[in-house]
Amino acid sequence: MTDKETKFHSGFAALLGRPNVGKSTLMNALLGEKISIVSAHAQTTRNKITGVWNGDNAQVVFLDTPGMHKPQSKLGEAIRQSTMDALDEVDMIVFLCAVNDPLGAGDRYILSLLKDRKVPVILALSKTDLISKEEVLKKIVQYSKIYPFAEIIPLSAKTGENLDELMKCVVKYMPEGPKYFPDDMVTDQPERNIVQEIVREKLLTRTRDEVPHAIGVYTEEFSERENGKVYIRCTIYVERDSQKRIIIGKKGSVLKAAGQEAREEIQNLIGAPVFLDLWVKVTKDWKNKDYILRELGYKEHK
Incomplete structure (x- = not known):
């Protein structure tokens, strides 16, 4: 049992990003179950939805955080604070951006909130099915210049491209730990x-x-x-x-x-x-x- 491959790894990962970049769609695709609501409206997800991914020697508990934006009401502040609270509970962060969206102030605002975090941040560039590979490579270069991401993975939740690679990467950063939830449990939401x-x-x-x-x-x-x-x-x-x-x-x-x-x-x-x-x-x-x-x-x- 000294081989690292035989040890069990587990932990918590936050899915973070601007409103409507596809966080809920990605988590549903990773888990193969619909536990997070999806619509064309920004700010669809309002609560942290916990999704549980089980592998052979690993378990990853995902927190699907609300899309980040500057709050305009008590509800908006509660949503923002819910996200900030989630970041205190995780072992790593998956920062999701849509490759067909321009890199803007919203992305920079979120990354500014991550500067003092000690956990690794993976950049997941989603919706790669919508643009050419050459454009995807340009996006990777652009994002790598503004933040020291631990990894950058282009993917498509729609086609399934690189979803396995993302999970391998997430598992790689999980510490050794116990199984937090039973194998048949996909979410802890009532x-x-x-x-x-x-x-x-x-x-x-x-x-x-x-x-x-x-x-x-x-x-x-x-x-x-x-x-x-x-x-x-x-x-x-x-x-x-x-x-x-x-x-x-x-x-x-x-x-x-x-x-x-x-x-x-x-x-x-x-x-x-x-x-x-x-x-x-x-x-x-x-x-x-x-x-x-x-x-x-x-x-x-x-």
Whole structure:
């Protein structure tokens, strides 16, 4: 058992990057399971979603952090602080950038927050399927000049290119350690948290840019009934009556369609028939109300 290959390695890795660069898509691809919500909207992921990757002699626990940006509300500050807290818990950081996006102030802002961190930072350049190899090489040179990355790996979550290489690299930096979670556990998120993320994803997908950051979803009840069905009631917070009308849609069409899609996905997740009860509530400026943020699971930060 002295050979390094036979020793077990485990640890925590944070996925970090600007909003909408594909962190949730990447983690879902690495794990082969959908545990992080994906939509065309920036700031889709609001909570740290823990995903567990198991290899032959290693286990990596991923924290899918919210996209970093300068906060404009108490919700924004809670999201930013959630990310900063996550960075204190990890053994390494995977910094994700989309190769088809220009290197901008947002990337430099995040890298400035990493300067005093002692853990290795891997640069994952995603969406390589969208540009030529020559352009990818130019991006690698560009990024290598602004930060001392431990490794730089171009990849595509869509095609699967270099996902194995990324995991080999992540495992290489994991310390020797125990198995934190059983092999069949993909995430430590409570089911009710995943439910509200699924509902929010379906609404965001259907409302496009009309209510980009105005939706908050809270699971009020999650209980099994005598008939074997699981009853789930969720409150959907919006800030204005006009947003409520958009969420509900003409004759309830939007809410009904989103609810049906969410119900089917939740049923597959929990393996039981589901009755999903959705209610839309207008609460002006809810993103700055402490009691709602606590309800949605955010810590208070003074």
